[in-house]
Amino acid sequence: MQTKYLIIGNSAGGIGAAEAIRQVDKESALTIVSEEPYPAYSRPLISKYLAGERTFEEILFRPVNFYEQNNITLLPGKKVTHLELDAQTAWSEDGTQIAWDKLLLAVGGNPIFPKIKGSDKRGVFTFTNLDDAKAVDRFLGSARKAVVIGGGLIGISVTEALVKRGFDVVVVEMKHRILNTILDQRASLMAEEVLKQAGVEIVAGHTVVEINGRETAEGVTLDNGETMTCDLVLVAIGVSPRSELALDTKLEVNRGIVVDRHLATNHPDVYACGDVVEAYDFVYEDNRLIPIWPNAYIGGRIAGFNMAGIPTKYPGGTAMNSLNYFGIDIVSAGMPTAPNNDDYEVMSKQETSTYQKVILKDNFIAGMISVGNIEKSGIIFGLMRDKINVESFKQSLLADNFGLAFFPQALWRERLEAPPGLLLQSVPSIQTGEKTFVGE
């Protein structure tokens, strides 16, 4: 078959690109091929599915008629195994050949599965897609105790789902505290506290070296020799870019597929976005892996515009997470902890159940954490994203009544004006030069 646009991957990045393409090109053939047999669903919601709070229909990312309405051909349950870039062709496992003009690799990440003795036993799962959640759900039966390896976002989300299902859960985290890549010490401890109150046991500073049992997991052995029993093991260490497809091509791959500020790879007709790429991080001012949903969608959107012939520059993304497990609301963005040098200024404020922190570098916000009261976090994150010098009002950033009214007048006026639609404005003047996506 032949298509103008081929998108491999049917999650946030793929949908973001498809929606952008359809905004400017309603006619040309647009095909999404997905290894999974489902219409797009929200990956972060698989924990709600496992917890029994949401059905599959309730975690769909778009309405059921989305593909039809947008004139998109969805090829579900098809795994692309090979790319021939010079011939602009992709092949799937079942022998389907797809010729494309513009290609987007939005293939996501693979769960990281460390070498642990006994990890091939029944009752050992990863937790990144719906089939994982279904497999865990089917296995639960009379199981009562779980060990979750990894105290990051995925680990804590599956922990919450299992607690809601009545499980006893032990979280084993290799580093000294949970959520250590996105929170600082204090926020981690606050999160740990609520987990413990919910009955979760946290074993930090240790790893699982062996999964015990005959054919089915019956327990684990830690690196200090200690053993504990369990009925199932969840491996939630994180994800690594699924860059396999790019490996036998000339596409540049570092830790992830390397893309420029247009989400273009080193091949002029091939783009990539989401968990599979190293894209620009505006805090670190470098390309990094940032496997989070919003960045995948926004990256997809940028890629889609560029694929459809509207030059659009990615303002960059950064780590940005909103957590609300076990009834505590936590937001973090950018750097969770300031590097240990004089270039950084840290301001923080803690009360009984709330905590706010802002990290500044040369009066620009480089990181933020809010626990409890998170409603102003968007204003702070907006300042970070738009690279606004906050020197004149930084003393009020953590004030209880902080808001746009503390900005310099020109800045709050700009915020209250609705941001112009840069893309839509740019359409008549494509030839005149490049437009930047909102936010830059």
Added chain:
Amino acid sequence: MKRVYVKEEACIGCGLCQVYCQLEHSQSKDLIKAFKKETPRPLPRVHVERNVEVSFPIQCRHCTEPWCVYSCLTGAMHKESISDEVVVDMEKCIGCWTCIVACPCGALSRDLDSKTVIKCDLCPGREIPACVINCPNEALVLSADEKRE
């Protein structure tokens, strides 16, 4: 696209827009009941910011390129194709608050009872939103930009 603008020189920060927004989004539509008796308590979708003599209300800007929509994990936050309004589907929203972090205006807030985000909906069923009609200084105006196409 319709949205509410403020003439900040006329805003004295009285907060009546917030009061009438809360009333509009109540079950009873009765001031005393809405503020003192109703459960769950109705919540305003506009809030007034004040800093010494500067004050203005903030409600959703219904951005043309809405970060909240692009950041939504569930697909609940979306842009209506005809009205161009940014709308949240309460059935889909799980209250993850990612949109709150994404919004540079701080125009979204949490409904902790229903665990869904709440925002300005431009008062469905009313031609002019309650905040605009009830501003004693006529500091708020509803303006319909020409749709940019």
